Amino acid sequence: MPETGVSSVAVNGRTYRAPEQPLVVLCIDGCEPDYITQAIEAGSAPFLRRMCEQGTSLLGDCVVPSFTNPNNLSIVTGAPPSVHGICGNFFFDRDSGQEVMMNDARYLRAETILARFSQAGTKVAVVTAKDKLRTLLGSGLRGICFSAEKADQANVAEHGVSDVLAIVGKPVPSVYSAELSEFVFAAGVELLKRQRPAIMYLSTTDYVQHKHAPGTPAANAFYGMMNDYLAQIDALGATIALTADHGMNAKTDAGGRPQIVFLQDWFDRTLGAGAARVILPITDPYVAHHGSLGSFATCYLPPGADVADICARLARVLGIETVLPRAAAAVRFELPPDRLGDIVITSERLCVLGTTPARHDLSGLDAPLRSHGGLSEQRVPLLFNRVLRDVDPARRLRNFDVFDLALNHWPGPVKPAAS
Amino acid sequence: MPETGVSSVAVNGRTYRAPEQPLVVLCIDGCEPDYITQAIEAGSAPFLRRMCEQGTSLLGDCVVPSFTNPNNLSIVTGAPPSVHGICGNFFFDRDSGQEVMMNDARYLRAETILARFSQAGTKVAVVTAKDKLRTLLGSGLRGICFSAEKADQANVAEHGVSDVLAIVGKPVPSVYSAELSEFVFAAGVELLKRQRPAIMYLSTTDYVQHKHAPGTPAANAFYGMMNDYLAQIDALGATIALTADHGMNAKTDAGGRPQIVFLQDWFDRTLGAGAARVILPITDPYVAHHGSLGSFATCYLPPGADVADICARLARVLGIETVLPRAAAAVRFELPPDRLGDIVITSERLCVLGTTPARHDLSGLDAPLRSHGGLSEQRVPLLFNRVLRDVDPARRLRNFDVFDLALNHWPGPVKPAAS
Numbered sequence: 001m002p003e004t005g006v007s008s009v010a011v012n013g014r015t016y017r018a019p020e021q022p023l024v025v026l027c028i029d030g031c032e033p034d035y036i037t038q039a040i041e042a043g044s045a046p047f048l049r050r051m052c053e054q055g056t057s058l059l060g061d062c063v064v065p066s067f068t069n070p071n072n073l074s075i076v077t078g079a080p081p082s083v084h085g086i087c088g089n090f091f092f093d094r095d096s097g098q099e100v101m102m103n104d105a106r107y108l109r110a111e112t113i114l115a116r117f118s119q120a121g122t123k124v125a126v127v128t129a130k131d132k133l134r135t136l137l138g139s140g141l142r143g144i145c146f147s148a149e150k151a152d153q154a155n156v157a158e159h160g161v162s163d164v165l166a167i168v169g170k171p172v173p174s175v176y177s178a179e180l181s182e183f184v185f186a187a188g189v190e191l192l193k194r195q196r197p198a199i200m201y202l203s204t205t206d207y208v209q210h211k212h213a214p215g216t217p218a219a220n221a222f223y224g225m226m227n228d229y230l231a232q233i234d235a236l237g238a239t240i241a242l243t244a245d246h247g248m249n250a251k252t253d254a255g256g257r258p259q260i261v262f263l264q265d266w267f268d269r270t271l272g273a274g275a276a277r278v279i280l281p282i283t284d285p286y287v288a289h290h291g292s293l294g295s296f297a298t299c300y301l302p303p304g305a306d307v308a309d310i311c312a313r314l315a316r317v318l319g320i321e322t323v324l325p326r327a328a329a330a331v332r333f334e335l336p337p338d339r340l341g342d343i344v345i346t347s348e349r350l351c352v353l354g355t356t357p358a359r360h361d362l363s364g365l366d367a368p369l370r371s372h373g374g375l376s377e378q379r380v381p382l383l384f385n386r387v388l389r390d391v392d393p394a395r396r397l398r399n400f401d402v403f404d405l406a407l408n409h410w411p412g413p414v415k416p417a418a419s
Numbered sequence: 420m421p422e423t424g425v426s427s428v429a430v431n432g433r434t435y436r437a438p439e440q441p442l443v444v445l446c447i448d449g450c451e452p453d454y455i456t457q458a459i460e461a462g463s464a465p466f467l468r469r470m471c472e473q474g475t476s477l478l479g480d481c482v483v484p485s486f487t488n489p490n491n492l493s494i495v496t497g498a499p500p501s502v503h504g505i506c507g508n509f510f511f512d513r514d515s516g517q518e519v520m521m522n523d524a525r526y527l528r529a530e531t532i533l534a535r536f537s538q539a540g541t542k543v544a545v546v547t548a549k550d551k552l553r554t555l556l557g558s559g560l561r562g563i564c565f566s567a568e569k570a571d572q573a574n575v576a577e578h579g580v581s582d583v584l585a586i587v588g589k590p591v592p593s594v595y596s597a598e599l600s601e602f603v604f605a606a607g608v609e610l611l612k613r614q615r616p617a618i619m620y621l622s623t624t625d626y627v628q629h630k631h632a633p634g635t636p637a638a639n640a641f642y643g644m645m646n647d648y649l650a651q652i653d654a655l656g657a658t659i660a661l662t663a664d665h666g667m668n669a670k671t672d673a674g675g676r677p678q679i680v681f682l683q684d685w686f687d688r689t690l691g692a693g694a695a696r697v698i699l700p701i702t703d704p705y706v707a708h709h710g711s712l713g714s715f716a717t718c719y720l721p722p723g724a725d726v727a728d729i730c731a732r733l734a735r736v737l738g739i740e741t742v743l744p745r746a747a748a749a750v751r752f753e754l755p756p757d758r759l760g761d762i763v764i765t766s767e768r769l770c771v772l773g774t775t776p777a778r779h780d781l782s783g784l785d786a787p788l789r790s791h792g793g794l795s796e797q798r799v800p801l802l803f804n805r806v807l808r809d810v811d812p813a814r815r816l817r818n819f820d821v822f823d824l825a826l827n828h829w830p831g832p833v834k835p836a837a838s
Contacts, residue, residue, distance in 0.1 A: 033669065033671070033672060033673040033769065034632060034669045034673075035673075036673035036674070037669060037671055037672075037673055037674070037675045037787050038632055038635065040674070040675060041635075041675070041786065041787065042635075048673075049674070051674075052672075052673060052674025052675070052676070053674065057672045057673055057674040057676065058672065059672050059673075059678065059769065213453060213457055213632070213633055213634040214632055214634075214669075215632040215633075215634055215635040216457065216460075216461075216634040216635070250452070250453045250456060250633075252452070252456055253452060253456075253471075253476045253477065253478050253800065254452040254453075254454075254455035254456055254467075254471060254476055254478075254800035254802055255455070255456070255459070255468070255470075255471025255472065255476040255802075256456045256459065256460070256471070257471070257476065259478065318813065318815055348798070349768075349795065349798065350452065350478065350798050367460065368456050368460065376768065376795070379767070379768065379769050381672065381673035383673055383674075394737065396737055
C-alpha cells in the first residue's frame with residue numbers, strides 16, 4: 001500500500017478514499033471513444049482490449065463547453081465549472097473591456113483532489129502535455145507538477161522535480177506533435193518506477209485527434225503507443241483510470257471543407273457592427289490544429305438587447321444546435337454565470353462557430369478540420385484496469401467522477417472522511 | 420441531349436426540368452460524410468476529390484427515422500414520409516393486431532419522380548442492391564428496375580431488362596457483401612453505355628458502413644471502388660448527383676460493447692408486462708449486420724395511458740435523446756401519424772434502442788456495432804460533378820432535394836411544368 005498519510009479526504013462535497021495501490025488517472029485529450037474501439041479492432045491496442053474485457057468500460061459525459069481546460073479542472077476537482085470557475089481558456093471582463101486568460105490559478109474557485117491529498121501527506125505527481133494547464137492543475141499542490149512542453153525547465157523548487165529529460169530519456173518534444181503526449185506517458189512510467197507516487201495525473205494533448213479520425217493509421221499508431229505505456233503502468237501494479245476531456249468530430253462537408261457559422265458577422269448584420277461581442281473560449285496561443293474553431297461560443301450583447309428575440313432568430317440559423325440565455329445555460333451546463341456572456345451557443349455535430357473569416361487563420365490546417373466544444377463531443381470513455389463495484393447503472397456518469405469511481409468503487413466501500 | 424419526351428414534370432408540388440445530359444442519382448446507403456472525406460485524405464478517391472473541388476459539395480438533412488426505406492422513398496418522391504407514407508420497414512396495424520411490412524407499393528401514397536418522367540416518355544432505369552426496395556422504387560415506373568440481389572431473375576416483362584448478369588459481367592453477389600453495392604455501380608455503368616437512360620437511380624447497401632468506420636482500410640477500399648465507377652459515369656458525360664439515405668455512427672463504448680436501451684423491458688417494468696408494444700422499424704429480414712438495433716423506435720401504449728407522464732419519465736432514461744407524442748413527432752419529423760405509435764423515441768449518438776435482449780440476435784455482429792436511425796445520423800452529403808447555380812445558402816437542404824438540385828439548379832433556370 002502506498003504511503004498516503006491519510007485514509008480519505010473530503011473535497012468539494014465528496015469524500016475520496018486514499019488509494020490502496022498507486023492510482024494513475026489519465027485524461028486523454030480528445031479521446032472520442034471510437035479511437036479506442038478502432039485501435040482495438042485494428043489489433044494495435046491489446047492491453048486496452050484487456051482493460052475493456054477484464055476491467056471496467058463505461059461511458060460518461062464531459063462538461064460543456066467540451067474544451068480542455070474546463071474538463072481537466074472538473075476532473076481534478078470532481079466538480080463542474082459552476083464550482084471551480086474555469087469555463088474556457090478566457091472570458092470577457094465587461095468592467096475592463098478586456099478578454100481575460102483563465103490559465104492562472106487565481107481564477108480557480110475550488111480546491112483540487114490532488115492538492116488536498118498532497119497536503120494530507122500523499123505523494124502526488126502531475127504531468128501535462130502543454131504548459132498552459134500546469135499552473136491550474138498544480139494549484140495548491142505539494143508534489144511534482146510539470147509539463148512536457150517545458151520539461152527542460154523543471155526544477156525542484158517550482159516543479160518538485162529536476163533533470164526530467166534525463167529521467168525520461170527523451171528531448172523536449174514539439175508542441176505540435178504526438179511526441180508531446182508520448183513524453184507525458186513516458187514520464188509517468190518513469191515517475192512510477194522511481195518515486196512511486198500514490199496518485200498521479202497525466203494529461204495529454206489532442207494534436208493527433210484534431211488531425212486523424214478513429215481507425216486511421218496515425219490514430220491507431222498513437223493509441224498503440226499509449227497502449228504500450230499503459231501496459232507498463234499496469235505491470236507496475238497501479239490502478240489505471242482513463243477518461244477524456246472531450247470527444248472529437250469531423251467538422252466538414254464530404255470534401256473536407258470546414259462548416260463554419262461566423263457569429264460575429266451574424267451579430268454585426270443583426271445588431272449593427274461591433275454592437276455585440278462574440279467570445280470563442282477555445283481560443284488560445286496554440287491554434288494551428290483547429291484555427292480557434294470549436295462548437296461553443298458565448299456572446300455579450302449591447303444594453304437593452306432583446307435576448308429572447310435574438311435567441312429565437314439565431315436558433316433558426318443553419319448549423320446552430322442550441323441557443324440559451326445566460327441563466328439557462330449556467331443551469332443546464334453547470335457553468336459560472338459571471339463568466340458567461342448574455343447568450344450561449346453550441347453548433348451541430350459537423351459544424352463549428354467562428355467570429356469573422358479574417359480572424360481565423362486556417363493556413364495551419366493540413367487535414368480536414370476535426371474539433372469539439374459542443375454537445376456532440378460530450379460522450380467520453382471511463383476505462384479502468386480493475387473491476388469496479390457498486391456503480392449504479394442508472395447513474396449519469398461524468399468524466400469528473402473518475403476519481404470517485406477509481407477510489408470509492410474499488411475495491412472496498414468508502415469510509416468517512418478524515419476531515 | 421437525351422430523349423426525355425417532355426421538358427419538365429410536376430410531382431408532389433414541385434416541378435422538375437428534364438435533364439439535358441443523362442442524370443445519375445446515387446443513394447449511397449449509410450454514407451456518413453466522413454467516409455468520403457477520409458477516402459479522399461487517404462488518396463483512395465481522386466475522382467471524388469475532383470467532384471468536391473470542381474463540382475458542388477453540400478450537406479443536407481435526411482429524414483428521421485434515418486433508415487433506408489423512408490429516405491429512398493423521400494429521395495425519389497422529393498417529399499417527406501408525411502407525403503409518401505413510408506416511415507420504416509413496417510408499422511403496427513392496431514385493428515388487426517399485426518405488424519405490417521411496408522415494402523409493397525400499395526403502402527406508397529405518392530407518385531415518384533422516376534415514374535412521372537417515365538410515363539412522360541423519359542428513359543428511366545433503377546438499380547437497387549437489395550430486392551426489398553425494388554418494388555417501392557419501381558412503383559408506376561415504365562422502364563428498367565431490378566435489384567443486384569436478384570439480378571439473375573430480371574426479365575423484360577417485369578424488370579424492363581434481361582440477361583443482367585451477362586450485361587454486368589459479374590455473378591449474383593451475396594446479400595451481405597461489398598460486392599452487392601459494386602454490382603449496382605457496375606450495372607449503372609453498363610446501362611449508361613448500352614441504353615443511355617436519361618435518368619438513372621442507383622441505390623446501394625450499407626453492409627460496409629455498418630462494419631467499418633470512415634478512414635479504415637475496408638471503408639477506403641469501398642469508396643475507392645465507388646470512385647472508379649463514378650469516374651466512368653462522369654467520363655460517359657452524365658451528371659452525377661450523390662446523396663445518402665442516412666449517416667452512420669459507432670453505437671458502443673470504447674471496448675466495442677453495444678450501448679442499448681431495451682425499451683420493451685422498460686415499458687414492461689413501467690406499465691406491466693406486454694401492456695405496451697415497442698416497434699423498431701429498422702427490423703427487416705436482413706439483420707446480421709445490425710441485429711435490428713437502431714436509434715429510432717415507436718411505441719403503442721395501452722388505452723388510457725398517461726402519454727405526457729410516460730414521455731417525461733422515459734426522457735430521463737440514460738441514452739434517450741428525444742421522446743415525443745405522436746402528433747408532435749409527426750410534425751417535427753414529417754411522418755404519417757397513422758403509421759406511428761403513441762410515442763416516438765430516438766436515442767443518443769452512441770446508443771441504440773432494443774426491445775428485450777432475447778429478441779436481438781447479436782451473434783452475426785463480427786465488428787463493433789455501428790448503426791443509425793436517430794437525429795445524429797441526419798447529416799448526409801449532397802455531391803455533384805457540376806457547379807450548381809442559385810442555391811440559397813440559407814436553405815435547409817434535404818437529401819430529398821437532390822433531384823431538384825440536379826435538375827433545376829443546373830445549368831439553366833427552371834421552366835414551367837408541361838403538365
